[in-house]
Amino acid sequence: MEVKSSNELVKEFLHEISLNNTEYLKEKLQHIHAQDIALILDKTEIEDARDVIACMDSAKAAEVLIEMKQEKLTNLLASYSSDEIANHFIQYMESNNAVYVLNHIPLKKQEEVISNLTDVEFASSLLSLISYEEYTAGSMMAVELVKANSSWTVAQCIDEIRSQSDNITKIYVVYVIDDFERLIGLITLKNLILSNPHAKLIEVTNTDVISVNTSADSESIANIFDKYNLIALPVVNAINQLVGVITVDDIVEIIKEEANEDYQLMSGITENVDATDKVWILSRARLPWLLIGLLGGIISSRFIEMFEGTLKIHPEMAFFMPLIAAMGGNVGVQSSAIVVQGLANDTLGTRNILSKILKEIRVALLNGLTCSILLLGYNALFSNSYDLSFTVSVALFSVIICASILGTFVPMALNKFKIDPAIATGPFITTTNDIIGLAIYFTTGRLLYATF
Template identity: 45%
Template sequence: IDQGDSARVKAILEDLHFADIAEIIDDLNLERAIFIIKLLDSETTSEALMELDEDQRDRILNELSPKEIADELEEMDTDDAADILNELPDILAQEVISNMGDEQHAEDIVDLLRYDENSAGGLMAKELVKVNENWTVTGCVSEMRAQAENVTRVHSIYVVDNQQKLKGRLSLKDLLTSAETTPIKDVYIPKVDYVNVNTSGEEVARVMRKYDLEAIPVVDELDRLVGRITIDDIVDFITEEAEKDYQLASGISQDVEANDSILDLTRARLPWLVLGLVGGIGAAAIMGQFESLFEEYAVLFLFTPLIAAMAGNVGVQSSAIIVQGIANDDLRGSISSRLLKEVLLAMLNGVILALLLLVYTYFAQGEILTSIAISTSLFCVIIVAGLIGTFVPLFLHKRGIDPALATGPFITTSNDIFGILIYFLLAKAIIGI
């Protein structure tokens, strides 16, 4: 179809939802994708562009002129347009902005570029419906009608004073049932949830989830209403954050997906593998210090992978629970009470696992002393691993670092080394050499 029959392609695509068009474009090669983008009007393509895979979008934008990109951005909501500009090289972004016809829109977008991507300011859109508390119902309705044209979905009508400070919200029902000359002051609802431009995205998500909100107004440092965040952006945000945490826990450091290039995937995976390699070399070096035990107690060396694996597993389990508790903001009690609980938990798990191992090694090897040495060490390694897994994320969080970094390879590697060190030291002491 793509080889020329514009009219037919257009007819087919026009009936589709923009998200479906985006899926089609994602699967096409660059040349055909550009053909489609240029074929459709910018109202349709701007929406589809937003839904595209990031890499494909970058390739397409590279082929368009600044003027063409500007036309697309004009049709977008301010928050989406700002996201796109953020992806472009600085010089190109400048050019695109100067090519935009609607100055107010351009100004709004540039305004949004100031904020951190991960803050309420970076997530919000400028499009909203607001009325002044001093207006009357009639004045209000006609103003609203004009504003609503730029807003895809009206979630709430916000009320501001002469200084643009957020005062409350207006229910459509109250507006329609009030006398025409009533001032807004007398009918609005003064209670409204809001967030500050500097509030973190996580906190916005938490508030909106807690109160089941579909949109939340954003105010600046002077309490002036500057934007609003809608739930669909928060859904995307939550999904992305969850994916990022999941990838971090699995030792993948950048936002990649299965369809990315081998080079991108290597860049995201190799650093953690190098960390693991260094950890493994460290473990080998430690074991080398105990080489004198080789002849008589070779059996100790057979269980080093077991000790390392258990230390890693326990560490990841404890840190995962702490990381989630921090993310949900529902950790109660002090750090020391957390650590105490983890010790008790590790002791319970440790006793059971150590007993299992004791029984196995005794029957398999027949030497009671080495069996006791191995299983006692396992018990202690589990406790230490649990403590490290609990402490590190709590510590990182206190220092303002994302605790999700602490899960996965980081904890596994450090616990491998500590585990093996403790294991040999203890085993040596128990066997009495």
């Protein structure tokens, strides 16, 4: 089978749409994965996207919608009526995917969509799910799962799985509950099949079960999946009643989203964008931190102006300004990156903040001493000004220490105030260290030259 790029597929689909060749599109779409169709729709106009969706059955269209870019999905859904969204898309989705789509339409329209659903039980569960805060376990979970009463036999449980097979696409385990719907434990499908059909479920249930509350945030959920190597995680309410399940494929999407967001924050991009977005969107996402960088540059220039007298007397100091600024920025980014990584994987907590700062200071002392000695050696070979060599080396050592402390402390402080610490690994820390580095450099130079 010939593999084509998304751009080639877009051109092909637009050509067939212009010819109104719906039969060809229907045949073609049957053999293309939902993710690939979503890529095509992301690059087409809304009317063309609607024409493509019209050539798919509702189940396939529902798969495609949840793979589309968020901005395009929002615009596409706005072109459909509440009844169309309910009966052509939502009713063919699992509850967590349905909530994801509903979150891309206005609140009033959400209510209209849910009221148009013919499955009252499904509509009721969606009303409950959309009430949870975004990126919490409640908003991410699916209510489609197999649960069995602890008093049942293994045979009864297997019959229950068969009866729900049409409604549940992914069955990893069976969750065992008591008469009050409280979670007791779980049984893997393998153990269920191998158990005596007449045995009570409570006899073969693994009660050592890990669960999360509906209010748990996505980051902590991701850490649980990673720590315990899970494929599914039950979600319970405040009284331990089983209300849903989060599967590994759901959390992988969240992890990817958060990783992309952190990477963009570290690069000084304030919005979730990619290369296919419009020019003004890309500009809007990049401009805020560029303006902050511009402000930092202006402040740095003012610092240099303050030490104009020192530069007139010792103009050779200007040669090492780029080195001081670059080293300060690099050290700060390295330190903050390590801290952000520790905060992300829960290896760095509030109890060991002081020890972490002290450790970074020791690392900075070692690296600062190494770099300063190397710079001193370089200047000794290529410069006759020993006072300049000593001044620059001392300044570099001081800058590395300060940049390391700042790069360690800032992410922790941001995390303390519930601000994403990834911000501290990008332009913010670089710009700040440039300013502080130049201030230290010129202050050190003025003091040491006065001594010499």
